[in-house]
Amino acid sequence: MIKSPAPSAEIPVSRLIAGRNPATTAPAWQVTLLRLQDGVELVHWCGRFERPASFALHDDSDRIHFSFTSRLDGVARCSFPADRRDHAIRAETGCISFGQGRHGSYHQQGMLENVTVMVRPDIFAAWAGEADGGLVGLLATEGGFLADHRGRELTDTARGIARAMRLAGEMSPAARHPLWYRAQGSVLVGLFLEARRQEPALPTAAPADRARLRRARDLLLADLSCAPSLADLARAAGLSVTRLERGFHVLFGTSVYGLFQQERMAEARRRLLDGETSITRVAADLGYTNTSHFAAAFRKQHGVNPSALKCRR
Known part of the structure; x- marks a missing residue:
């Protein structure tokens, strides 16, 4: 498996989702990227690291990330110095993050499979209408991370997308129609919002x-x-x-x-x-x-x- 890059070697998020590894040896992950429409992408990530691997990251996107981990056999986490905390990544759990220009790190050991819908903020605003307080606070600050979005339908939808994108990455004739991916990406974002709606409403922090x-x-x-x-x-x-x-x-x-x-x-x-x-x-x-x-x-x-x-x- 690949070695972790030097801590000073920051990797732009755009490089990761394009499937370019931060080392020249055998790839430790596979990435499939589908552009659903202008300002919306669907990303399938499947990575395996036998030894602990750490990467310094720089979010050079201008997207809100609706990210769901459909499978995790091991441990993974991310951290942002501005938060002064680590965010544990758990199986069958999703997170919403945003923060163009944020610097942080990602750590993983074992196998992880993840599906992420990346949405430009203006498009998300048109989709979602009036967002809840937590999302308003997330977008109003320099960046943020909202964790622990769960639900049976959310899990099943993410797993279905992951299965289809594995086929798409293999150029299988059984891969789904592009319109299916676009619809499922919207459904996944909607299920994130429904998962948030089931929690007690939180006010926006002034x-x-x-x-x-x-x-x-x-x-x-x-x-x-x-x-x-x-x-x-x-x-x-x-x-x-x-x-x-x-x-x-x-x-x-x-x-x-x-x-x-x-x-x-x-x-x-x-x-x-x-x-x-x-x-x-x-x-x-x-x-x-x-x-x-x-x-x-x-x-x-x-x-x-x-x-x-x-x-x-």
């Missing part, structure tokens, strides 16, 4: 609230060994507890303590990969008095034991 929420995030992550209480955090940021909790879901796509735990485990991974600190010391520094509890939390986030990660260095 500009003043966004500043307070970012301050709350910075305070929350200032000490990864001990999280402040919601009441203390809300008071320090000048928000009510309700607005704090709702605002985190709108702006950061997760709960207050969900963000804290993700960043804590990301810091644990960084320190273990550095190789200078023992597992026991990392666990203690991050507030764990029981190494077994730390190992369980690490495994839940990253899919491997901390000891296995150190052994692979």
Whole structure:
């Protein structure tokens, strides 16, 4: 399988969806790209990495990405420095992301299959009409990531598209008509919106609230060994507890303590990969008095034991 590129070698998203690998050895993924109409593309990605692979990415598209992982045998995640967090990618789960010019990284080990509909914002606005608060917040900021979109119909539709696009990539005569792909791409976006509609509606974060929420995030992550209480955090940021909790879901796509735990485990991974600190010391520094509890939390986030990660260095 291919080696990861040097951390400084950023890969434009346009290069990935065109199927160009960041190395010259045997390809570790296959990509099929179909242009459904001007401003709308359908992408099928199937990648397999026997060893952990990491890529520095640059989103040079101007698209909203409706991305659904139909299969995952392993672990995968993406991260954006502006968010100060990792986003775990899970099987049978979708995410909505947007952020032209964003810089981040992608990490994968094992096999992953994904279907993504990429839609230009003006076309999405015409399709969707008045979007919900979470999407408004996503588009109003420099970029964002809304995770955990699920549903049986969403899964079945994504798997059906993936099967058809595998045939299209093989130039099979059994591949579907272009109009079918265009219709299914629209259906997939609609199912994402329906999945969001089934969740409690979240208000749009006003500009003043966004500043307070970012301050709350910075305070929350200032000490990864001990999280402040919601009441203390809300008071320090000048928000009510309700607005704090709702605002985190709108702006950061997760709960207050969900963000804290993700960043804590990301810091644990960084320190273990550095190789200078023992597992026991990392666990203690991050507030764990029981190494077994730390190992369980690490495994839940990253899919491997901390000891296995150190052994692979």
